[in-house]
Amino acid sequence: xxxxxxxxxxxxxxxxxxxxxxxxxxxxxxxxxxxxxxxxxxxxxxxxxxxxxxxxxxxxxxxxxxxxxxxxxxxxxxxxxxxxxxxxxxxxxxxxxxxxxxxxxxxxxxxxxxxxxxxxxxxxxxxxxxxxxxxxxxxxxxxxxxxxxxxxxxxxxxxxxxxxxxxxxxxxxxxxxxxxxxxxxxxxxxxxxxxxxxxxxxxxxxxxxxxxxxxxxxxxxxxxxxxxxxxxxxxxxxxxxxxxxxxxxxxxxxxxxxxxxxxxxxxxxxxxxxxxxxxxxxxxxxxxxxxxxxxxxxxxxxxxxxxxxxxxxxxxxxxxxxxxxxxxxxxxxxxxxxxxxxxxxxxxxxxxxxxxxxxxxxxxxxxxxxxxxxxxxxxxxxxxxxxxxxxxxxxxxxxxxxxxxxxxxxxx
Numbered sequence: 001x002x003x004x005x006x007x008x009x010x011x012x013x014x015x016x017x018x019x020x021x022x023x024x025x026x027x028x029x030x031x032x033x034x035x036x037x038x039x040x041x042x043x044x045x046x047x048x049x050x051x052x053x054x055x056x057x058x059x060x061x062x063x064x065x066x067x068x069x070x071x072x073x074x075x076x077x078x079x080x081x082x083x084x085x086x087x088x089x090x091x092x093x094x095x096x097x098x099x100x101x102x103x104x105x106x107x108x109x110x111x112x113x114x115x116x117x118x119x120x121x122x123x124x125x126x127x128x129x130x131x132x133x134x135x136x137x138x139x140x141x142x143x144x145x146x147x148x149x150x151x152x153x154x155x156x157x158x159x160x161x162x163x164x165x166x167x168x169x170x171x172x173x174x175x176x177x178x179x180x181x182x183x184x185x186x187x188x189x190x191x192x193x194x195x196x197x198x199x200x201x202x203x204x205x206x207x208x209x210x211x212x213x214x215x216x217x218x219x220x221x222x223x224x225x226x227x228x229x230x231x232x233x234x235x236x237x238x239x240x241x242x243x244x245x246x247x248x249x250x251x252x253x254x255x256x257x258x259x260x261x262x263x264x265x266x267x268x269x270x271x272x273x274x275x276x277x278x279x280x281x282x283x284x285x286x287x288x289x290x291x292x293x294x295x296x297x298x299x300x301x302x303x304x305x306x307x308x309x310x311x312x313x314x315x316x317x318x319x320x321x322x323x324x325x326x327x328x329x330x331x332x333x334x335x336x337x338x339x340x341x342x343x344x345x346x347x348x349x350x351x352x353x354x355x356x357x358x359x360x361x362x363x364x365x366x367x368x369x370x371x372x373x374x375x376x377x378x379x380x381x382x383x384x385x386x387x388x389x390x391x392x393x394x395x396x397x398x399x400x401x402x403x404x405x406x407x408x409x410x411x412x
Contacts, residue, residue: 016058026038
């Protein structure tokens with residue numbers, strides 16, 4: 001019998017479908033770029049298909065990072081991102097796109113680009129099949145007001161409602177999928193406090209109105225209590241960090257839970273506090289700057305958000321020296337160990353909710369008939385040990401669009 005290269009049958013796998021249902025043994029058939037059957041396959045449907053023997057290994061959706069920085073270059077020198085020549089920067093960005101896919105991440109939601117067109121160019125190259133990478137929603141440089149930049153060399157400055165509209169229009173003209181606002185400080189800068197809020201209500205409203213008018217989403221670096229409330233008040237789609245959310249802001253997020261997403265980027269807090277010493281930022285300095293306090297407050301906030309059914313997604317701020325590319329699945333472990341998520345809930349947040357934040361909930365993030373075939377065959381049970389997703393050697397097969405990005409030779 002000849003093999004139909006467009007059909008793949010995963011036989012006898014443990015199907016983790018991201019609906020919240022417990023995994024079950026069965027077969028999954030892929031035809032071209034879509035999943036056509038899950039559980040059982042109609043007689044003759046799999047004729048000629050290439051067969052992957054699952055032997056009970058876990059078949060699940062590819063993962064989503066909700067706060068992706070393809071252009072961050074694993075450096076401790078934040079200012080160096082702006083100074084890095086664009087040619088070298090492009091090569092690193094191409095490498096990091098591949099690293100996401102190597103790590104089982106088939107979806108990435110861009111949270112800012114270090115240069116104007118890098119995200120857009122790499123997204124287009126991925127979509128054209130020229131380079132490997134996740135499905136990607138591209139961003140541009142984050143927008144900040146005068147005096148409110150975290151890293152000046154990678155920031156687009158704007159002031160007042162009209163200035164904000166102009167900046168948004170410039171970025172949309174580049175071809176971005178969403179807009180990033182840098183609304184609050186960050187303690188590692190030494191001068192910009194996390195609880196400072198730099199944008200006015202009028203500026204946020206102008207950005208969101210202009211972006212939404214053109215069909216673009218808006219995300220925001222928003223650590224302070226006031227910035228979170230401003231985000232919800234004016235319709236910011238994705239709130240990053242949200243560490244210091246107060247009771248009023250928590251109520252507002254709950255009321256908006258049908259449409260708003262929160263991505264805390266918790267690994268940044270943990271790694272900056274405990275794992276940055278070798279790169280010149282010892283724990284004592286991090287504690288003095290307030291990172292221990294912020295981690296404690298943010299942990300309580302995320303536990304509360306989870307209890308209230310607010311959409312909290314893993315991923316964020318990977319690509320610094322102490323949060324290197326390729327370690328993205330650490331966030332899932334933090335969700336389980338710190339935020340009280342069950343392993344199933346963490347996986348659903350990184351898959352089904354990933355499909356939602358990517359604006360394709362009916363075809364991304366689940367192992368269901370009709371969904372795009374972005375799949376992982378995992379040697380292990382993520383529900384028993386969520387850390388298995390951090391071990392790239394355990395990701396035996398990685399499929400995107402019905403094509404294998406990674407295949408592990410089967411033992412004879």
